[in-house]
Amino acid sequence: MQKGYTIDIQNQESTSGVDAKKFALWAGLASIVMFxxxxxxxxxxxxxxxxxxxxxxxxxxxxxxxxxxxVIVLSSxxxxxxxxxxxxxxxxxxxxxxxxxxxxxTLFLVMQxxxxxxxxxxxxxxxxxxxxxxxxxxxxxxxxxxAHILGGLAFLYIATIKAFxxxxxxFKSTTIDMIGTYWHFVDILxxxxxxxxxx
Amino acid sequence: MSxxxxxxxxxxxxxxxxxxxxxxxxxxxPANQHDHHDTFFSKYIFSMDHKMIAKxxxxxxxxxxxxxxxxxxxxxIQLGYPDEHFAFLQTLLGHWAPDGKIDPQFYLALVTMHGTxxxxxxxxxxxxxxxxxFLIPLQIGARDMxxxxxxxxxxxxxxxxxxxxxxxxxxxxxxxxxxxxxxxxLSALPEAVKGSGAGQSLWLISIAFFIVSSLLGGINYIxxxxxxxxxxxxxxxxxxxxxxxFITAILGLLSFPVLLSAALxxxxxxxxxxxxxxxxxxxxxxxxxxxxxxxxxxxxxxFWFLGHPEVYIVILPAMGIVSEVLSINARKPIFGYKAMxxxxxxxxxxxxxxxxxxxxxxxxxxxxxxxxxVLTLIIAVPSAVKVFxxxxxxxxxNIRFTPAxxxxxxxxxxxxxxxxxxxxxxxxxxxxxLTKTYFVxxxxxxxxxxxxxxxxFAGVYHWFPKMFGRHMNSTxxxxxxxxxxxxxxxxxxxxxxxxxxxxxxxxxNHNSYESFxxxxxxxxxxxxxxxxxxxxxxxxxxNFFWSMYKGRKVTEANPWEANTLxxxxxxxxxxxxxxxxxxxxxxxxxxxxxxxxxxFIPQTEPAREGEHxx
Numbered sequence: 001m002q003k004g005y006t007i008d009i010q011n012q013e014s015t016s017g018v019d020a021k022k023f024a025l026w027a028g029l030a031s032i033v034m035f036x037x038x039x040x041x042x043x044x045x046x047x048x049x050x051x052x053x054x055x056x057x058x059x060x061x062x063x064x065x066x067x068x069x070x071v072i073v074l075s076s077x078x079x080x081x082x083x084x085x086x087x088x089x090x091x092x093x094x095x096x097x098x099x100x101x102x103x104x105x106t107l108f109l110v111m112q113x114x115x116x117x118x119x120x121x122x123x124x125x126x127x128x129x130x131x132x133x134x135x136x137x138x139x140x141x142x143x144x145x146x147a148h149i150l151g152g153l154a155f156l157y158i159a160t161i162k163a164f165x166x167x168x169x170x171f172k173s174t175t176i177d178m179i180g181t182y183w184h185f186v187d188i189l190x191x192x193x194x195x196x197x198x199x
Numbered sequence: 200m201s202x203x204x205x206x207x208x209x210x211x212x213x214x215x216x217x218x219x220x221x222x223x224x225x226x227x228x229p230a231n232q233h234d235h236h237d238t239f240f241s242k243y244i245f246s247m248d249h250k251m252i253a254k255x256x257x258x259x260x261x262x263x264x265x266x267x268x269x270x271x272x273x274x275x276i277q278l279g280y281p282d283e284h285f286a287f288l289q290t291l292l293g294h295w296a297p298d299g300k301i302d303p304q305f306y307l308a309l310v311t312m313h314g315t316x317x318x319x320x321x322x323x324x325x326x327x328x329x330x331x332x333f334l335i336p337l338q339i340g341a342r343d344m345x346x347x348x349x350x351x352x353x354x355x356x357x358x359x360x361x362x363x364x365x366x367x368x369x370x371x372x373x374x375x376x377x378x379x380x381x382x383x384x385l386s387a388l389p390e391a392v393k394g395s396g397a398g399q400s401l402w403l404i405s406i407a408f409f410i411v412s413s414l415l416g417g418i419n420y421i422x423x424x425x426x427x428x429x430x431x432x433x434x435x436x437x438x439x440x441x442x443x444x445f446i447t448a449i450l451g452l453l454s455f456p457v458l459l460s461a462a463l464x465x466x467x468x469x470x471x472x473x474x475x476x477x478x479x480x481x482x483x484x485x486x487x488x489x490x491x492x493x494x495x496x497x498x499x500x501x502f503w504f505l506g507h508p509e510v511y512i513v514i515l516p517a518m519g520i521v522s523e524v525l526s527i528n529a530r531k532p533i534f535g536y537k538a539m540x541x542x543x544x545x546x547x548x549x550x551x552x553x554x555x556x557x558x559x560x561x562x563x564x565x566x567x568x569x570x571x572x573v574l575t576l577i578i579a580v581p582s583a584v585k586v587f588x589x590x591x592x593x594x595x596x597n598i599r600f601t602p603a604x605x606x607x608x609x610x611x612x613x614x615x616x617x618x619x620x621x622x623x624x625x626x627x628x629x630x631x632x633l634t635k636t637y638f639v640x641x642x643x644x645x646x647x648x649x650x651x652x653x654x655x656f657a658g659v660y661h662w663f664p665k666m667f668g669r670h671m672n673s674t675x676x677x678x679x680x681x682x683x684x685x686x687x688x689x690x691x692x693x694x695x696x697x698x699x700x701x702x703x704x705x706x707x708n709h710n711s712y713e714s715f716x717x718x719x720x721x722x723x724x725x726x727x728x729x730x731x732x733x734x735x736x737x738x739x740x741x742n743f744f745w746s747m748y749k750g751r752k753v754t755e756a757n758p759w760e761a762n763t764l765x766x767x768x769x770x771x772x773x774x775x776x777x778x779x780x781x782x783x784x785x786x787x788x789x790x791x792x793x794x795x796x797x798x799f800i801p802q803t804e805p806a807r808e809g810e811h812x813x
Contacts, residue, residue, distance in 0.1 A: 007776035009247070009343045012427055020345040020426040027418045031456045038460035038504065042475070042497055055492060127472030129489030136473040140464065 025178050029185050032148065036189065039144065040196055043137045050133060057132040059124050061198050064115035065142075068108050069194050072149075075104035076187040079156075079180055086168065086176050095163035101183070102156045105149060112146050141193055148186050155179050245355075247347035248775040252354050253333035254666060257659070259361060260325020261743065264652075265736070266365075267316035272733045274309040277301045279726025281708040281719075295373065303707045304393045307376035310705060311394065314379030315364070315402070319409055322513040322651045324357050327451075330516055330658050331420050331444040333666065337765035338438050340429025340783060342776045345422040349415045356412035360405045367401035375402035378705070380502055383476040383495050387468050390482045400469065403462050410455045410462075417455075420448040429764070431785035436802070436813065438763050438789045439533060442540050443519025446547045447512050453551070454508035461501035468493065496561050503554035510647045511550045514614075515543060517654020518585065521607040523789075524657050525589055527761045528604035529596025530798060532790035535588040536813075542581035542588075549578050559627040560634050568627045575625035582618055586611065597793070601759070602676035603661035609684045610653040616688075617646025620695065635705075638698025641691045649687045656683075659743070664758050665765055668772045669750030671742050679738040686732035693721050762789045762801045788813035 014020045050056035082097030116139065124135040159179060162170070246252060273292075276285065277300075284299035295305040332350065336343050344350045367374040376394025377386035381402065389396035424445045428437070437445075464475040474493035479486065526533040533539060555563060555571040589611045598604065620642040624630045633639060656679075663671050702715050709715040709722070757766040769779040783803040791800040795810070806812040 007342060009347055009776055012342055012345065014426040015428055015430065016426040018426055020422050023426055024345055024349075024418050024422040027421050027452060028414070031414050031418070031452050033456075034453050035456035035460050038457035038501055039463070042460070042464065042501060045500075046475075046494070046497065049494070050492070127467065127490065129472075131473060131490055133474065133492055136467070136475065140467060140473075144463070 019174055021174060022178060025181055039141060043141065046133055057134050059122065059134065062115045062118035064111045064118055065194065068111035068115065069190065071104050071111060072108045072187050072190050075101050075108065076184050078104060079183050083176050083180050086171065089168060091168045094168060098160045098163050102153065102160045105153045105156055109146060109149060112142060138197055141197065145190055145193055152182050152186050245351060247351045249332045249336050249343050249350060250773065252350055253329050255354050256324060256328030256332060259358065260321050260329060263316050263320040263325060267313050267321055268733045268736060270309045270313040272730050273301065274306055275726040275729040277306055279723040281710050304376060305373055306707050307392060308374045308394045311375050311378050317648065318379060318509065318513065320361060323413065326651060326655045327444065327447055327512065327516045328357065328416060330520060331448065333662060334440050334765065335420055335423055335444055337777060338441055338763050339424060339427065339432055340764050340785065341423060341427040344419045345427060346419055350419050353412050353415035353419065356408050356415065360408035360412060363401050363405035363408060367398045370397040372396040372398055374398040380506065383465060383468060383498050384480050387465065387477055388480065388487065390487055403466050406462055407459060410459045413451050413455050417448040417451040420444055421452065429782045429785060436785055436788045439522040439539055440519040442543060443515045446543050447515045450508040450512050450547055450550060454505040457501055458505035461498055465498065499558050499561055503557045506557060507554040508550040511546055513651045514647050517610060517651045520654045520658040521610045524603045524607040524661050525592050526790055526792060527759055528599045528601055529593050530792045531592055531596045532792055534591035536790060538584050539588055542584040545581040546578060549574060553578065556625060559630045572625060572627050576622065579622060586615055602673060602680060603657045605680045606653045606657035606660065609680065610650050610657065613645050613650040613653060617642055617650060621646060633698055635703055636698035637694040637702045637704060640704055641694035641698060645691050663746065664753040667747050668753050669746050670753060671746040671750055675738045675742040679735065682735040683732055686728050689728045690725050690732065693725055697721060760799050762791060762799055764802060767801065767803055786812065
């Protein structure tokens, strides 16, 4: 290696004007979209066919899921406020909003769990002799979404803990943007899925 | 003050001294320098160097190819000699081959695992994994992938997936046996076939890991190509290899997740008792399911939404490699560069809307089928454009018959032969006659199996000097080529006749049917050639590993006199980071061969005064 050069392989500078890491995240989101397109198109095809045959079992969606939808939308809002506080260099608001977002995200999962429990109580099962396609799809679709929430929560928790023990300047704006992109994405994803499931 | 303003100020200040590709912005953070004291583990095992990861994929792919090839040799022995007993089979397979005759259930496992291994582990992981990793940073002028860490993880998920798949050979009920497409209900019920027990579970777990590997790799390839090209390397100056890897990665990114959703629902059907794919099923007169109401056709739709793009994921990298090797060794610019890119984009786009041509006999509405027929046949147009361009590139070229060139020409031949039968099968009226026969087996083996292997071989023979700093032995390579090329035609050409005579795929012993017993001699012939061709791959294996250590050393930086950037590295075996100094700037497209009395003009050479460059 010639003298005076630093070859930084981990952080190559983008030559396109687009941040490579952000771009990679968007590419990853595209693959998640395709996963849910696959699973929800199966749902739609199945539902249309079963309704035509009169074998689609309708059931009342537990109220927990309406609450959780509100909670996840709210958490997007609080994250947006956290990101705004970050840009305004407002440490106290930044960490408070991050904390609230993490708690709302957790609350969302708790509510989904309670919702599933309610479904079991009213006799809607994932599998087994009494299960129906409408119930199985509901569990699988909301469960797959919950898995993606879990991934986002992991990053939110790490960021929250870091916000409480380190100064604001230790955060990169790319990181804040990327967590936001993902968190808003899983929020919008849930709205799409929920509309599809209750429709 | 935000971090980003600081960052930009810094760039402006320092870019006076360095090329824009350098990493000034990190000087306000601890510099993450290349470690010169690599341990064995950081260099060879948990490497983040794209070149080492490429070699990991390549060696893993070779191991898998030997296993996948061996399986086919074994079931060809059964198909060619269904009434004979071979003691060595019992030695090798134990209770799967009692008295030296392969057990019928294990025969199905062999066929299934052969397809799975070849499609996913060799021709996706081994081919795209190797060459996308090796060539993307080197040919676009980048130090590594956008995320070396994800790249390393991509390999290790591949490895994990490999180990799970390999372990399925050692479970008591045997590996998955429902075909590489694992259609339910066969794949969902252990009562249906033994392999649908633990073997199928491992298969699904393995494929889930494989999909993760493939997505991590694909995200990296796309991001790297779009965002890390060196100065002057516009999209319209990229080598066709890079275009091919780019489109391949997009196809994988959009289609593999759908396979994951299909696999997920199958896992639920198998383990949790859902009925996404399952309906009233009777085995031995007994209803074996509590739950009903599923549709196995649903699985087919989801599967083939990946399955069809998957065949292009396999063939596009081979097309890219072949385009590059043909142009270099014909000493001519590739004919119709833009048409080559356009046709690859068209093939990639069409690949998403033709999946149901795999399902003409699934009971679909014939009107729907006819739409898929039209869409399918349109693929002939970009395919024909590519073939025309390859032939026009060869036309009156000053051809150097290197081993890579022979395999590339062989690829074109196979792609034509196999592509033509695609016209038959793309028509639903003919496909309904020929589906599930050896005609289909012949078609896809020639057009995507052997052809993609030829692309792989061309790539290995061509870039071996860059990978290992040594040449492979040409004599062994020529023997390897001619045996494989002639042998492949001898194996797969007669299968068309068998298929037209109605011989069904997957049958364990077709000699026991009066209608097909007259085809037995042909099967014997095919099997014999298949075993010979398989054994002859040893010429490649020995050549590969022997040359790695003992091959003739590469002494010149650019042994093939090629234009692309990988031959401009400071050292023959590039360091991690590829160029010790500045990354070169690109001034022209990569196909200036035999231009203005110059045999080749590297991409790094600035345009002379008055010279028109692409």
